[in-house]
Amino acid sequence: MALNNTYDARLQQETAVGAGVQLLLLALLGTAIGMGVAGWLTGLAFAFATWAVLSRALHRSALRSFGPANRVTLGRATLVGGVTALVADSFESAPPVTLLVGLTAVALLLDGVDGKVARRTGTSSALGARFDMEVDAFLILVLSVYVSTRLGPWVLLIGAMRYAFVAAARLAPWLNSPLPPSFARKTVAALQGICLLVAGAGLLPYGVEFGVVLLALGSLVWSFGRDVAWLWRNARQVVVPEEPEIPAEEIPAPASKTPELVAG
DSSP states (O other): OHHHHHHHHHHHHHHHHHHHHHHHHHHHHHHHHOOOHHHHHHHHHHHHHHHHHHHHHHHHSOOSSOOHHHHHHHHHHHHHHHHHHHHHHTTTSOOOHHHHHHHHHHHHHTHHHHHHHHHHHTOOOHHHHHHHHHHHHHHHHHHHHHHHHHHOGGGHHHHHHHHHHHHHHHHOGGGGSOOOOOHHHHHHHHHHHHHHHHHHHTOSOHHHHHHHHHHHHHHHHHHHHHHHHHHHHHHHOOOOOOOOOOOGGGSOOOOOSSOOOOOO
16 A cells, blocks of 8 residues: 555656646746736646546546656646647737747647657556547647637637537547547548648748648548548447357257146
8 A cells, every 4th residue: 555655646747847837938928928817827728627537537647657658748738838838828919839849849849759659668558548638639739729819710619529428428438439540540640730830830821821730620520520420330230149050969848738647
């Protein structure tokens, strides 16, 4: 019991350090750009929510060490927190596009690092995969909010689609079935962040940005549609077990319909 408490304390220290680094990044951003109230509150809310959710997940998991891959993902989450604060602040003042693009680009580049680190160090876990997925999904949501201010509310469909899928799975449990690995699915997921980053940079003409983001949305609809169709087909399949053949000598003789006479 004492050993488990020691491991749990170490894991909680990792999350506390992550929250501290997040606060340090917010302080640096606030000093550099004079971040307003919306940016500060949103950044602090993100830091607290990440710390609380991750701490609870680690407490309930069987992990004995936080692991190098999860540290990379936690670093990405810190960058996403900074991007979130900058996007929230952009509703009050002109955003520092270069800084926002820089933080986003690093977060996207590190997306493939944590998985490779986990495989090379043998520290892959269900919690690590889920942590990585949630950080990716939230970054896409934040970027879609930012780009929607320029291209229109329809861009929000990109960030909201994954959360809509999760909500739908609560009503239709067959959507929770595991999907087979797919290179196309991974490619489409990576494409979302790249396209939103390109559009958010504001370096291309409006029409080109519109087309790039529309391409991202179309590919995402195709990917989700393909996966939902696969899950539906497999959920509809009913496997009927075959009855084993019984040797003729083991088949019992049919009972006689004539009642037995009992001698009185």
